[in-house]
Amino acid sequence: MTAISTAYQQSTVQPPTSLPFDERQAPAVRLYPLSNYTFGTKEGQPEEDPSVKERLRRLEEHYEQHGMRRTCEAVLVCHEHNHPHVLMLQIANAFFKLPGDYIPHSSDEIEGFKARLNERLAPPPTSSLSTRDTPAEADWNVTDTLAVWWRPNFETFMYPYLPAHVTRPKECKKLYLIQLPKSKVLSVPKNMKLLAVPLFELYDNTQRYGPQLSGIPHYLSRYRWEFV
Amino acid sequence: MTAISTAYQQSTVQPPTSLPFDERQAPAVRLYPLSNYTFGTKEGQPEEDPSVKERLRRLEEHYEQHGMRRTCEAVLVCHEHNHPHVLMLQIANAFFKLPGDYIPHSSDEIEGFKARLNERLAPPPTSSLSTRDTPAEADWNVTDTLAVWWRPNFETFMYPYLPAHVTRPKECKKLYLIQLPKSKVLSVPKNMKLLAVPLFELYDNTQRYGPQLSGIPHYLSRYRWEFV
Ligand SMILES: [Zn+2]
Ligand SMILES: [Zn+2]
Ligand SMILES: [Zn+2]
Ligand SMILES: [Zn+2]
Numbered sequence: 001m002t003a004i005s006t007a008y009q010q011s012t013v014q015p016p017t018s019l020p021f022d023e024r025q026a027p028a029v030r031l032y033p034l035s036n037y038t039f040g041t042k043e044g045q046p047e048e049d050p051s052v053k054e055r056l057r058r059l060e061e062h063y064e065q066h067g068m069r070r071t072c073e074a075v076l077v078c079h080e081h082n083h084p085h086v087l088m089l090q091i092a093n094a095f096f097k098l099p100g101d102y103i104p105h106s107s108d109e110i111e112g113f114k115a116r117l118n119e120r121l122a123p124p125p126t127s128s129l130s131t132r133d134t135p136a137e138a139d140w141n142v143t144d145t146l147a148v149w150w151r152p153n154f155e156t157f158m159y160p161y162l163p164a165h166v167t168r169p170k171e172c173k174k175l176y177l178i179q180l181p182k183s184k185v186l187s188v189p190k191n192m193k194l195l196a197v198p199l200f201e202l203y204d205n206t207q208r209y210g211p212q213l214s215g216i217p218h219y220l221s222r223y224r225w226e227f228v
Numbered sequence: 229m230t231a232i233s234t235a236y237q238q239s240t241v242q243p244p245t246s247l248p249f250d251e252r253q254a255p256a257v258r259l260y261p262l263s264n265y266t267f268g269t270k271e272g273q274p275e276e277d278p279s280v281k282e283r284l285r286r287l288e289e290h291y292e293q294h295g296m297r298r299t300c301e302a303v304l305v306c307h308e309h310n311h312p313h314v315l316m317l318q319i320a321n322a323f324f325k326l327p328g329d330y331i332p333h334s335s336d337e338i339e340g341f342k343a344r345l346n347e348r349l350a351p352p353p354t355s356s357l358s359t360r361d362t363p364a365e366a367d368w369n370v371t372d373t374l375a376v377w378w379r380p381n382f383e384t385f386m387y388p389y390l391p392a393h394v395t396r397p398k399e400c401k402k403l404y405l406i407q408l409p410k411s412k413v414l415s416v417p418k419n420m421k422l423l424a425v426p427l428f429e430l431y432d433n434t435q436r437y438g439p440q441l442s443g444i445p446h447y448l449s450r451y452r453w454e455f456v
Contacts, residue, residue: 015291015292015295015296015396016293016294016295017295018294018295018296018297018298018333019298019333019334019335019336019337020337021298021337021400021402022337023337023338023370023373024338024370024371024372024373024404025373025376063243064243065244066244066246067243067244067245067246068243068246069246070246070247070249081392081393082392082393083389083391083392083393084389105246105247106247107247108247109247109248109249109250109251110251110252142251142252143252144252144450145251145252145253145450146450147446147449147450148253148449148450149449159428159431159445160427160431160445160446160448160449161311161312161427161428161431161445161448161449163311163428164309164310164311164426164428165309165310165311168243172249174249176252198392199388199389200387200389200391200392203387203388203389204439211432215443215446217387217388217389218375218388218443218446218447219446219447219450220388220389221375221376221377221388221389222372222373222374222375222376222447
């Protein structure tokens with residue numbers, strides 16, 4: 001926030017107004033300030049796999065038993081200074097990830113996804129925060145699929161398309177826009193931090209955030225925001 | 229296309245089938261092979277501005293008279309070998325651009341966009357190809373907004389978001405998915421080539437295609453394709 005009042009930030013000469021330019025777009029999405037949300041902590045949630053090698057081995061096992069793995073991740077958006085920020089988990093002061101995870105092979109996509117988000121971010125039943133949200137606030141409003149990434153082999157590479165001639169992908173990961181309610185309680189595992197990262201920090205920053213997270217400004221660009 | 233028949237490309241052991249994974253996605257988009265389209269040529273269309281400096285000066289003039297410039301570009305998708313390809317214009321064997329352009333300040337968004345696409349790619353009335361398409365084939369099926377880019381200043385930089393504290397953008401550029409009909413005649417100005425560029429060529433290739441075109445695989449990743 002700047003200390004200069006908005007009246008002094010702009011010249012008083014208004015440019016002419018352009019005609020509407022919002023065809024073939026989704027309805028505007030309302031964003032609330034970060035300060036609307038309440039952040040608690042809860043027990044740590046260590047990584048399921050001690051190494052990338054282990055994770056890929058487990059993916060192979062899953063594939064043999066159940067077929068392609070389905071992974072769901074949430075893009076939760078709020079604002080600071082009228083600029084969209086994405087909520088991201090930082091693990092051990094090092095790498096970043098979105099809330100979400102692979103879903104059990106027998107689960108329905110959306111129900112399984114919500115269960116994973118609650119595991120990660122809902123206040124535990126023992127917490128004094130657990131009764132603060134209304135049922136609507138406690139729920140997750142899964143709005144749109146933003147992106148789909150494919151893992152063609154039991155390797156770390158994923159692509160935002162199914163590569164040519166790949167007929168048996170090993171994992172499919174979907175990123176969804178989740179519309180946050182006006183207020184909500186989020187409880188963060190002790191070994192993680194939940195950070196609000198502005199779009200301008202993610203954009204063109206594959207080195208720090210990797211190709212999936214640095215793609216988020218692209219995925220969100222088609223939305224019109226309503227900052228309240 | 230590979231010479232090996234598909235029966236020999238895959239092991240015969242089928243993995244188990246995963247549960248559905250298509251929630252919160254648009255209906256599948258049908259893609260036709262590139263060979264379904266007829267390409268003609270027409271008179272050259274030289275660049276309106278001799279230099280980037282000239283273009284920015286003209287943008288400034290437009291802004292003073294009419295406000296923010298509105299620019300529309302088309303992502304036209306077909307397939308080869310069941311992999312999506314995007315139709316792109318290459319100018320003077322050098323840089324690439326999508327069909328489309330800024331629209332006149334007094335034009336409706338979609339009507340103005342279609343007029344620009346016809347200017348660029350419709351067969352001229354004098355051509356023998358001009359009567360080949362049905363009215364539906366000759367039309368442009370503007371489906372969804374894929375991305376919105378903003379130019380905050382009279383400079384070359386654009387961003388897939390409105391940068392913080394920018395209240396008077398100078399240009400807004402929208403990329404739309406246009407669904408191609410089963411067949412269509414496209415006439416290309418003599419000084420340009422129309423190329424079908426596969427997603428895997430665009431992806432992670434900002435150096436060759438720039439940030440907007442190399443973002444296309446991201447924008448399209450949420451669609452399910454039906455290759456026919
Ligand atoms: Zn600020
Ligand atoms: Zn399983
Ligand atoms: Zn091929
Ligand atoms: Zn004008």
